[in-house]
Amino acid sequence: MSHAVHGFYVRIQEVGNTARGPSEQVTSRSTSDGSKYGSGYDDTAFCFGSVDEADCATPESRQICQVPQSRCESSSSRTSFHAFMCSSAKEWRATISIQQHSGRSVEKNITLPRHRQKDFSSDIDFGLRKFKGSTTKFGSPSIPSGYNPLEGLPLLIMESRCLATLLEKGLESNATSTASLPSQVTSLAEEKSQPLLITCPLPAERVDEKPFRKLRHAILTVYYRLFTLVIVANIIGLVFIDHRHRDNTSYVKIISSAASGNLFVAVAMRQDYIINFLCEVFAATPKSTPLRIRRILAKVFEFGGVHSSAAICSTAWFVRLAIHLTVSFENGNLRNIPVLALAYVLLLLFTAIVVFAHPKIRQKNHNTFERIHRFAGWMCSMIFWTLIVLTAKALSEAPGAEHTPIYILIRLPSFWLLSLNTIHSVVPWLRLRRWEATPEVMSPHALRLHLKANIADFYTIRISDSPLSEWHSFACFVDARPRNGSTNSVVISRAGDWTAKTIADPKPFYWTRGLPTRGVLYMSLIFRSVVLVTTGSGIGPCLNLLAMNPSTRPSVRVFWSTPNPLKTFGAEIVGNVRAADPNAVIWDTRQFGRPDMAAVTWQLLKESGAEAVFCISNPKVTKLVIYAMESRGVAAYGPIFDS
Structure with missing residues (x-):
């Protein structure tokens, strides 16, 4: 026989607080028909359950919702109750009394220190479910959707609509176990950690085999698909070139051009104006376009896969070039020692850049990565120019050569690709600017910088207090309330050495370079x-x-x-x-x-x-x-x- 709960009585009070009288304690009790649900609160505690309005301790009590009396009188009814303590006392005491339709009742008294809230809720839960044959479930029929910061206590505001929804669902079923109602029946500790009622549980992942799902969504993301595409294309090119008979001079030109071409792509995919151009083109897609196509186009920000793979391929082509020059030197076809030496120096620098750009190394040593990326990149550019000039000179001095070094140089694809790379490297620094900043310290963990920048929406800027040291990207948004003539703001939160230093000691100005770039x-x-x-x-x-x-x-x-x-x-x-x-x-x-x-x-x-x-x-x-x-x-x- 089912022993359904007919009513219950709960009292929450502080322990050892003689300053408060009984009138300041919060008491909630169900009526015999259980038809009214309300809440009462004061600065001692905040609780609600199945209560009568007359029993609420404060005039602020309000009725939350009505549940049909017929359902409450059903022998198979299910009742949910929640008591949320907001007291600053060191201990709490709860008295719970459960009454069945048969007239039998049981009472549970619990006293627990404040810091053991999870145990407190577990004890109440156990006390309710322990009663043999009872279908009562200890739950949380509410959504804490906010709090009142003026009260000095985390006073939660209960949403009546959600409470009514939960009670309706709870009373409709008499056979569902607690485990099958994770969104509707939770413990007190879980309620405190969930300001949103989860009525749509996260479903299982798609039915395809898990390894393939992981491969697609965790490993072969769009970023790594682009990465793989560039790698495969370069491997095909290398196989084709190595299996085609060519003389020594043409082979050196082709290998160096392939290395320069990949380097050009890697550098170009990091240029502000190229990023902005791609974003503007893809963002112009009308909303009437089928969702499937829009979903693909929105992945434009995965272009970083092209940058990283092209940089790796450029390094690989330099490895091949160094091997070929070494073999040529041993065979006597190459007599120019500076060319061979510079090729190995260049290869060493490219390898250092690639190694420190590895995600794990970059995350652990970001400042080192940034400096190597910048200064080694500049050195690579200078050494590459020297290598190209020496190569052109060596080719002009080869047996049977008919052209001058200048003539050979301007006909090398590497010359023009390296020229574009040099322009890409210089242009951002031509736009080095110093912006005035009005710092607003919002907390020890966050800083807002008000900038005189005149930047539109959805742009990211790079700022620094030491241009040759390190740069950090932040999203920029328009100032709704300007300060000292500011037009935009960035929010900086503590996430590392530089952000911690900036929050603790903000500067009156910061440097920026290049163009603001579109954000995701x-x-x-x-x-x-x-x-x-x-x-x-x-x-x-x-x-x-x-x-x-x-x-x-x-x-x-x-x-x-x-x-x-x-x-x-x-x-x-x-x-x-x-x-x-x-x-x-x-x-x-x-x-x-x-x-x-x-x-x-x-x-x-x-x-x-x-x-x-x-x-x-x-x-x-x-x-x-x-x-x-x-x-x-x-x-x-x-x-x-x-x-």
């Missing part, structure tokens, strides 16, 4: 609706999209996970997020702990019916969210972190 969120404009997922200062790039006129941008749902959003980033930024998406999920990790990024993203995706997900976060979270979405058939995009 620019491609969100080709979609009708998107979900923005971000953590920490990643909200900065998102502000460009959120500040747009709703009629010109896609509809947006926002999921922002960050510690102490108001304290860290200020009311203005939080207000901007709320203005663009009133139902934005702003997850305070100090209060709720770290969220399940994939689960919350999926929930917002299903609620909004969005066409794509854009994640702006650190590499770990970005890869996690993108894989979780793409492996379930959802278009997802984010930074590629390859520089």
Whole structure:
């Protein structure tokens, strides 16, 4: 026989606090028919359950929703109850009384220190489910959607619509186990860490075999598909050249041209104007274009795969050139020792650049990577010029040569490719500028720089306080409230030595070079609706999209996970997020702990019916969210972190 719960009585109070009288304690009790659900709160505790309005301890009590009396009287009914303590006391005491239709009741008293909240909830859960034959489930019928920062306590605001939805679902079923209701029946500790009710659990990944799914979405991403395509094309070229009979002179020209060509592609794919051109072309795609095509075009930011693979192939061609020159020297066909020596020096520098650009080495030694990339790159350019000139001179002195060194030089493909590379290297430094900055320290972990820059939306800038040392990229957004004539802002959060130093000691000006480049969120404009997922200062790039006129941008749902959003980033930024998406999920990790990024993203995706997900976060979270979405058939995009 089923012993369903007829009513229950709960009292939450502080332990050892003599300053408060009984009237200041929060008491919640069910009526006999269990038809009313309400909440009461004061500065001691905040709880709600099945209560009578007359039993609430404060006048702020309000009715949340009605549940049909007939359902509550059913012998197979299911009741959910949640008590959320916001007290600053060192201990809590909870008294729970459960009454069955048969008249039998059981009472549970619990006292626990504040720091053991998870155990506290587990004890209550055990106390309810322990009662033999009871179908009661201890759960969380609410969504904490925000908090009142003026109260001094993390006072959660309960959404009546979601409470009613949960109670309706809970009362409709009498046979579902707790394990099968992970979104509706959770412990107290889980409720505190979930400001969003997950009604659409993350489904299983697509039904194809797991190794192939991993291969497609985790290994062979668009970035690595482009990477592989360039590598394969160069391998085919090398095989073709090596198996074709050529004399020594023409072979050297072809090998050096192949090395120069790959180097040109690698450098070109990092130029601001080329990046902006590609983005403008792809972002012009009309929304009427089939979604499948738009999903592919939005991957334009994976072009970094071409840069890295071309650089590796250029190094490989130099290896082949060095081997050929060495063999020629041993055979007596090459007598020019400086040419051979410079070829090996150049090969050594290229190898150092490639090795330190490896993702793991780059992440651990980013400053070293950046300096080697810059200074070794400049040295490579100078040595390459010297090598080409000496090669042209050597070819003009070869037996049977009929042309001058200048004539041979200007007919070498390497000469023109290297000329373009040199221009690409010099032009960004011709645009070196010093911008005035008005620092706004938002917290010990975040800084906002107000800049006089006149930059449009969706651009990223590189700034530095020491131009020859290191550069850092930040998304730039338009200042809604200018300071000292500022036009744009960047948000810097503590993520390393340079950011920590900048937050602690901001400068009145910063250097920038090159053109501002389009950011990944620019491609969100080709979609009708998107979900923005971000953590920490990643909200900065998102502000460009959120500040747009709703009629010109896609509809947006926002999921922002960050510690102490108001304290860290200020009311203005939080207000901007709320203005663009009133139902934005702003997850305070100090209060709720770290969220399940994939689960919350999926929930917002299903609620909004969005066409794509854009994640702006650190590499770990970005890869996690993108894989979780793409492996379930959802278009997802984010930074590629390859520089």
